[in-house]
Structures are given as C-alpha cells and as structure tokens.
Amino acid sequence: MSWVSANLDTIAEQLLAHIAQALPAIVLAFVLALPIAKLANARGWLRGGLTGTAGLLYAIPSLPLFIVLPLMLGTSIRSPVNIVVALTIYGLALMVPSASEALRAVSRETLQAATAQGYAPWARFWRVELPLAGPALVAGLRVVVVSTVSLVTVGGVLGVPSLGMLFIDGFQRNITAEILTGIVLTAALALLLDALVVLGGRLALPWASGRAPRRRTAPRDTGQEAAR
Amino acid sequence: MIAFESVGKTYPDGTVAVADFDLEIASHESVVLVGTSGSGKTTLMRMVNRMVDPTQGRVTIDGEDVAATDPVALRRSVGYVMQASGLLPHRTVLDNIATVPVLRGTGKAQAHERAAELMEVVGLEESMASRYPSQLSGGQQQRVGVARALAADPNILLMDEPFGAVDPIVRAELQTELLRLQRELRKTIVFVTHDIDEAFLVGDRVVILKPGGHIAQIGTPEQILAEPADDFVRSFVGADRAERRLHLQQVAGREVVVDASGRAAGVLEQGGTP
Known part of the structure; x- marks a missing residue:
C-alpha cells in the first residue's frame, strides 16, 4: 500500500477527472432522454423505432467510438469531451427506453383528473406527470450512473485521464496496488453516486417511499379494505 | 344554467357516442344522467368543462358557448x-384540496386555510391534512375529491x-352527506351514475339515457316511477321489481306498506310527506 500513499496526488487527480467526465454525461443523458421519451410516447411509430435504435446504440463498441468521435467533433483524441459525448450516447441508450416506460406508466386517470382540475398542458407535465414518473425515472437513472462511471475507465486506454488510467498503468507496470486502487475507487464512486441518486429520490419524492414519514394509523371509514 | x-x-x-341531445339544467338544480355503459352519459357531462368537445351542436353555460371559452380557465371554474x-x-x-385555488393564483397559505375549512365541511379529520391519498380509505378519498371540487367555490x-x-x-354515507351539502350550498350539479337508486336519491330531475345518448325519459323520480315512458324505462328503473311495487295492509289499526313479495317495507305516516 506504499504505492497509494506515495501517489495520493495522482489518485486524486484521476478521481476528479473521472468525476468530471461521468457527471456531465449522466446529467446530459437524463435531461435529453426526457424530451426524447416524451416525444416518442406521443408518436406511436417513433416509440418502437427509438427504443430499438437505443438498443443498437448501446451495442456500439466503446473503443472505436472514442476514436471516431474526435474525427466527427474535431476534438483531439485525448480530449475528455469525446468521452462525455460517447457516454451521453450510451446513457441515452439506457435512459430513453426507461424514461419512455416511466412516463407511460403514469396513470391516465390521474392525468385526466389533473386536466379536469384546470392544469394547463405544460404545468401538468412538470407538476404532475414528471413527479409521478419520478420513482421509475430514478430507477433508470441508477443504471445510467453505474454504467457511466464504469465506462469512463475505457478512456484510459487512449490516455484520457480517469481512474481507468490507474489500472491500465498498473497492468503495464505490474503494480498490483495501482490496479486495485483503480478498480476499488471506480466501484466505490459508482456506489456513492448511486446512493446519492437514491437519497435525492427519497427527498424529492417523499410520497413514493412505502412508509411515508408522516403516516399514522387512525380510525378509517368502514369497509375500507372491501373498497379496494 | 347549463344548456345542451x-x-x-x-x-x-365513426362511433357515435351521442347522436342529438337537448337538455336544459336550471341553476341550483341537480340533474342525474343515468344509463348503462355506452349511453354517452360521461361524454355528455365532460362536454360541460370541455374535457370532450362536441362534434355537433353546442353547450352553453348561462348563455355563453363553452367552445368560445379558454378550456383551462373553464375547468378551474367548474368543480x-x-x-x-x-x-x-x-x-x-x-x-x-387546494389544487384549484393555487392554480388560480391564490397564495398557498390562504389556499391551505380554505382547504382546512373544507376538510371540516366534508367531514374529514384535521389530522389527515398531511397524509397522502394512498394512506386514506376509499371513502375518505372521495371526501377529499368532493372538498377539492368545492375549493374554488364553483x-x-x-x-x-x-x-x-x-x-x-x-356509498350510502357519502350520498347522505352530498344531500346535506347540496341543501346548504345549492350548486348546479350534473351527476352521472349507472345506479338508478342513486339517481333517484340525488337528482331533482333524472335523465334516463339509452345507448347513443338518446333520452328515454326525463322527470322527477316520482314522475318516472309513476309513469315510466316505455318498457325500457320500466325495466331500467325496475318498476316491476317486487320491492318497487308497494301496497297497503291494515295491521293493528295502522297502514303498513308491503312490497309485492309480501315483505313489510314500512309504516305509512299520516299527513303525507314529512
């Protein structure tokens, strides 16, 4: 473990670089997936096409994509921008189908009820449909988070700084501690971000957790069970 | 007044949900549209707040064609x-409960204050204010639904x-409560149901619909029971059902009302309606 204490600066640097590539890709994938999913749901033919395309996108091997993207974007091959763009594409491939499902699963009766109360279309989307799709969106986002954090490491092969560099460098120079540090930190980062998403979801969607904090047992109308 | x-x-x-429907509903009146599924009753009711737009004819509220109103504003003004x-x-x-007042721009504090009042009006305990709908019984949820509809005082x-x-x-409890509320509030109510007993209980007038929104009969519950327009109405209201066919028997010097199968339904009070 002396390698770790001797290289804390490098480790911190690669960790920050890793986060700097993963976070924008996760956020972009999530934010872009929503309008795409919404549009796809509004047009039946588009939905089948898009979810199919999304699956194909995920099948693109990552290394060639990291090499082709600089040619298309005009960036240098070692630019973190390539990684962010590529990971956004992979994120979309995961997030569009799950966002589409999440929005479709919102009860039509509830949406109709909201319209009947006088929600304008946009207000209904932001204040009713989106929050109600929330729990399923969070579930989809968790997959994107973990997938993105692990995929960032591939950039290490090309020399783009990330935790991936640690285990690639470690393999080449046969330093076990460096390999382990890279792997453990990548996994730990994925778990940490995942936990943050879960926590954020709990705070933003208090009604969704089965045991809402303010629940109390109280006398109920007769025949309540029969009514369900 | 609402006019179809x-x-x-x-x-x-090409499905015809409603063919050619005319009806006037006076202010403060409660009218029940009753019919089987496919009778167009819900479609007709939804035309009032433009959840459905008619393809023919028009619906007016106090003489104003609803098609000319902003649907969002209209829905906020109709419970x-x-x-x-x-x-x-x-x-x-x-x-x-505060949904509509908040949508209309009432401050949250004021809307919540009003919502708390309404909880009392519809018989909900104060302690339920901070619960989520899934934590309530079906009956309590319906009370919240009624309170929400009343919140903007439509x-x-x-x-x-x-x-x-x-x-x-x-259901019986909620129906009774609705009748009490209506005596106090005197709203114009359009009520849709497939339950004829509920229709007779709630409606000042009852509209019995045949499939396609054709009116089989309009009248007060008494008129419909006394003079069913045709066999459809007769069977729909169950005019031939044993429990609707009552006669009097003298028992111990009093007049007991007995139904067609011989079950005692009650005792006749002297002096007509209470």
Whole structure:
C-alpha cells in the first residue's frame, strides 16, 4: 500500500477527472432522454423505432467510438469531451427506453383528473406527470450512473485521464496496488453516486417511499379494505 | 344554467357516442344522467368543462358557448369529482384540496386555510391534512375529491360516478352527506351514475339515457316511477321489481306498506310527506 500513499496526488487527480467526465454525461443523458421519451410516447411509430435504435446504440463498441468521435467533433483524441459525448450516447441508450416506460406508466386517470382540475398542458407535465414518473425515472437513472462511471475507465486506454488510467498503468507496470486502487475507487464512486441518486429520490419524492414519514394509523371509514 | 343544444359526438372512427341531445339544467338544480355503459352519459357531462368537445351542436353555460371559452380557465371554474377520486398521489390531502385555488393564483397559505375549512365541511379529520391519498380509505378519498371540487367555490359541480368505487355502506354515507351539502350550498350539479337508486336519491330531475345518448325519459323520480315512458324505462328503473311495487295492509289499526313479495317495507305516516 506504499504505492497509494506515495501517489495520493495522482489518485486524486484521476478521481476528479473521472468525476468530471461521468457527471456531465449522466446529467446530459437524463435531461435529453426526457424530451426524447416524451416525444416518442406521443408518436406511436417513433416509440418502437427509438427504443430499438437505443438498443443498437448501446451495442456500439466503446473503443472505436472514442476514436471516431474526435474525427466527427474535431476534438483531439485525448480530449475528455469525446468521452462525455460517447457516454451521453450510451446513457441515452439506457435512459430513453426507461424514461419512455416511466412516463407511460403514469396513470391516465390521474392525468385526466389533473386536466379536469384546470392544469394547463405544460404545468401538468412538470407538476404532475414528471413527479409521478419520478420513482421509475430514478430507477433508470441508477443504471445510467453505474454504467457511466464504469465506462469512463475505457478512456484510459487512449490516455484520457480517469481512474481507468490507474489500472491500465498498473497492468503495464505490474503494480498490483495501482490496479486495485483503480478498480476499488471506480466501484466505490459508482456506489456513492448511486446512493446519492437514491437519497435525492427519497427527498424529492417523499410520497413514493412505502412508509411515508408522516403516516399514522387512525380510525378509517368502514369497509375500507372491501373498497379496494 | 347549463344548456345542451342538439349536441352530438362522433369519434373519428365513426362511433357515435351521442347522436342529438337537448337538455336544459336550471341553476341550483341537480340533474342525474343515468344509463348503462355506452349511453354517452360521461361524454355528455365532460362536454360541460370541455374535457370532450362536441362534434355537433353546442353547450352553453348561462348563455355563453363553452367552445368560445379558454378550456383551462373553464375547468378551474367548474368543480369536478371523478370515480376513484382522481386525487394526485404525490400531493398531501391539504395540497390536493387546494389544487384549484393555487392554480388560480391564490397564495398557498390562504389556499391551505380554505382547504382546512373544507376538510371540516366534508367531514374529514384535521389530522389527515398531511397524509397522502394512498394512506386514506376509499371513502375518505372521495371526501377529499368532493372538498377539492368545492375549493374554488364553483357554481357548477360535475360528478362522474363519484361513489362508484366504494362499498355500499360508505356509498350510502357519502350520498347522505352530498344531500346535506347540496341543501346548504345549492350548486348546479350534473351527476352521472349507472345506479338508478342513486339517481333517484340525488337528482331533482333524472335523465334516463339509452345507448347513443338518446333520452328515454326525463322527470322527477316520482314522475318516472309513476309513469315510466316505455318498457325500457320500466325495466331500467325496475318498476316491476317486487320491492318497487308497494301496497297497503291494515295491521293493528295502522297502514303498513308491503312490497309485492309480501315483505313489510314500512309504516305509512299520516299527513303525507314529512
């Protein structure tokens, strides 16, 4: 473990670089997936096409994509921008189908009820449909988070700084501690971000957790069970 | 006053939900549209707040064609209670009731104050204010639905099978409560149900619909029972049912009302209606 204490600066640097590539890709994938999913749901033919395309996108091997993207974007091959763009594409491939499902699963009766109360279309989307799709969106986002954090490491092969560099460098120079540090930190980062998403979801969607904090047992109308 | 003037609704696939429907509903009157599924009763009611736009004819409120109004503003001015309450599952009871006032721009504090008052009006305990709809019983959810519809103090209340999803005991309780509320508030109510007993209980007038929105009969419950227009109405209201065919028997010097199968239904009071 002396390698770790001797290289804390490098480790911190690669960790920050890793986060700097993963976070924008996760956020972009999530934010872009929503309008795409919404549009796809509004047009039946588009939905089948898009979810199919999304699956194909995920099948693109990552290394060639990291090499082709600089040619298309005009960036240098070692630019973190390539990684962010590529990971956004992979994120979309995961997030569009799950966002589409999440929005479709919102009860039509509830949406109709909201319209009947006088929600304008946009207000209904932001204040009713989106929050109600929330729990399923969070579930989809968790997959994107973990997938993105692990995929960032591939950039290490090309020399783009990330935790991936640690285990690639470690393999080449046969330093076990460096390999382990890279792997453990990548996994730990994925778990940490995942936990943050879960926590954020709990705070933003208090009604969704089965045991809402303010629940109390109280006398109920007769025949309540029969009514369900 | 709400008026339906030769209203029709044909869907793009050619299905005729409502053919040619005329009806006037006076202010402060409660009218029940009753019919089997496919009779167009819900479609007709939804034309009032433009959840459905007619393909023919027009619907007016106090003489004004609803087609000329902004649908969002219109819906905020008309109370709407639906089956299974249609509450927003991610909002607390208090927020649900305050929905329309908040949409109309009333401050949150003021809207909550009003919502708390309404909880009392519809018989909900104060302690339920911070609960979510899923934590309430079916009957309590319906009460919240009624309170929400009343929150902006609308003149018109649309009720779409509001008590259809609760069990008979709770339903009877809610019906009684609605009658009490209506005596105090005197809204114009359009009520949709497939339950003729509920229709007779709630409606000042009852409109019996045949499939396609054709009116089989309009009248007060008494008129319909006394003079069913045709066999359809007769069988729909169960005029031939044993429990609707009552006669008097003298028992111990009093007149006992007995139904066709011989079961005692009650005792006749002297002096007619109480």
